[in-house]
Amino acid sequence: MGNPVVVNHPLDRNRRICIAPMMGWTNRHARYFHRQITRHALTYAEMLAPEAIVRGNRERWLRYSQGERPVAFQLGGNDPKMLAAAARELEKVGFDEINFNVGCPSKKGKTNPFGAHLIRHPEVVRACMQEMLEAVSIPVTIKTRLGVDEQDSYDHLAEFVGQVKQSGCRVFIVHARKAWLNGLSTRQNREVPPLRYDYVYRLKREFPELSVVLNGGVTDWSEAAEHLRHVDGVMIGRRAYKEPYWLAEVDRLFFEAQDPDPNPPEVMRRCLPYVEAELTRGTPLREIVRHMVGLYRAAPAASAFRRQLAIQGHAKGADKTVYEEAIRIAERLSRPGRYLE
Numbered sequence: 131m132g133n134p135v136v137v138n139h140p141l142d143r144n145r146r147i148c149i150a151p152m153m154g155w156t157n158r159h160a161r162y163f164h165r166q167i168t169r170h171a172l173t174y175a176e177m178l179a180p181e182a183i184v185r186g187n188r189e190r191w192l193r194y195s196q197g198e199r200p201v202a203f204q205l206g207g208n209d210p211k212m213l214a215a216a217a218r219e220l221e222k223v224g225f226d227e228i229n230f231n232v233g234c235p236s237k238k239g240k241t242n243p244f245g246a247h248l249i250r251h252p253e254v255v256r257a258c259m260q261e262m263l264e265a266v267s268i269p270v271t272i273k274t275r276l277g278v279d280e281q282d283s284y285d286h287l288a289e290f291v292g293q294v295k296q297s298g299c300r301v302f303i304v305h306a307r308k309a310w311l312n313g314l315s316t317r318q319n320r321e322v323p324p325l326r327y328d329y330v331y332r333l334k335r336e337f338p339e340l341s342v343v344l345n346g347g348v349t350d351w352s353e354a355a356e357h358l359r360h361v362d363g364v365m366i367g368r369r370a371y372k373e374p375y376w377l378a379e380v381d382r383l384f385f386e387a388q389d390p391d392p393n394p395p396e397v398m399r400r401c402l403p404y405v406e407a408e409l410t411r412g413t414p415l416r417e418i419v420r421h422m423v424g425l426y427r428a429a430p431a432a433s434a435f436r437r438q439l440a441i442q443g444h445a446k447g448a449d450k451t452v453y454e455e456a457i458r459i460a461e462r463l464s465r466p467g468r469y470l471e
C-alpha cells in the first residue's frame with residue numbers, strides 16, 4: 131500500500147508505520163508484546179527527562195529487552211548538554227533511535243519550557259538537536275505539533291521546521307494538531323484542536339529532503355495507506371494500544387511480509403518465555419499482562435480472557451499458570467474467523 135519510501139537509513143523503512151510514545155502505556159512490557167504482533171513497525175518508548183538517565187537510576191530507566199527492537203527512546207528537556215549525555219547512554223545500551231519531544235502540552239513546561247512549549251523557541255530546539263546529533267551515530271528525530279496557541283499557521287510551522295532542520299535533523303514526526311497551552315488539559319489537547327493533515331502533506335511537499343511522519347487520529351489501515359501517498363510514515367497511538375491485535379496486519383500490508391498474520395494465542399505463546407523470565411526477576415505478572423487485556427477487544431465472547439488477565443493476572447502472587455490459562459482461553463476463542471466476527 132502507498133508509495134515506496136526513499137530509504138536513507140534502514141530505520142526509515144520501519145518508521146513507515148510506527149507506534150507512538152505513550153506515557154504509562156508504551157513501557158518495555160507493552161513494547162515487547164507489540165513486537166510479537168508486528169516485527170517491523172518501529173515502537174517508541176515514553177518520554178523521559180535526560181536527568182533520570184544521567185543522574186538517576188540507570189538500571190531502572192535503561193532496562194529493555196533485545197526482543198523489542200527496533201525501538202526508539204524519547205527524551206524531553208531543553209538542556210543540550212544533558213540531552214547529549216543521555217543520548218550517548220541510550221546509544222551505548224542499544225536503542226535504535228533517539229526522539230526529542232517537542233509536542234507535550236503539559237502545564238509544567240510553562241516555567242522551564244519543554245515539550246510543545248519549545249515550539250516558541252526554535253533556537254533551543256535546534257541547539258538540542260544539534261548536540262544530540264553530534265553525540266551519537268543513531269538517528270535523532272523530533273516529534274512535534276503544528277504549532278501552539280495562536281502561533282498556528284502553516285508559515286509558522288514551515289519557519290520552525292526550517293530552523294530546526296539546520297541542526298541536521300532529517301526526520302520530523304508531526305502530530306497534526308496544534309496544542310492549546312492555555313486552557314486545555316493534556317488529554318483535551320489530543321482531541322480538541324482540529325486535525326490538519328493538509329499542513330503535514332504540504333510540509334513534505336515543500337521539504338522533500340526530509341522524512342515526514344504523520345501522527346494523530348489514524349484508526350484505519352486504508353487511511354494510513356492514503357497518508358503514505360503524501361508522507362513517509364504514519365504513527366499510530368491510541369488505537370494501537372487499546373486494540374493491539376489490529377497491528378497484526380501491519381507486516382503484510384506495509385512491509386511486504388509473506389508470513390500469515392499471527393493469531394492471538396500465537397502472540398500470547400510468543401510472549402511466554404519473556405513472561406517466565408520477568409517473573410523470575412520479580413516483576414509482578416500484572417505489570418506485563420495489563421497491556422494484553424485488549425487483545426480481543428472487538429470480540430464480545432472474550433470476556434473470560436479479559437477476566438483471566440485483568441482479575442486473576444492482577445492478583446498478588448499471580449504466577450505462570452495464570453498466564454498459561456490465558457493462553458488456553460485464547461486458543462479456545464481463536465477458532466478460525468472467530469476474532470473477526
Ligand SMILES: Cc1cc2nc3c(=O)[nH]c(=O)nc-3n(C[C@H](O)[C@H](O)[C@H](O)COP(=O)(O)O)c2cc1C
Pocket residue numbers: 150151152153154155176177204231233234273305320345346347348365366367368369
Ligand atoms: C496515554 C498517552 C500518553 C502519551 N504520552 C506521550 C509521550 O510520552 N510522548 C509523546 O510524544 N506523546 C505522547 N502521547 C501522544 C501520542 O504519542 C500521540 O501523539 C497522540 O495520542 C495522537 O496519536 P493517536 O491519535 O494515534 O493516538 C501520549 C498519548 C496518550 C494517549
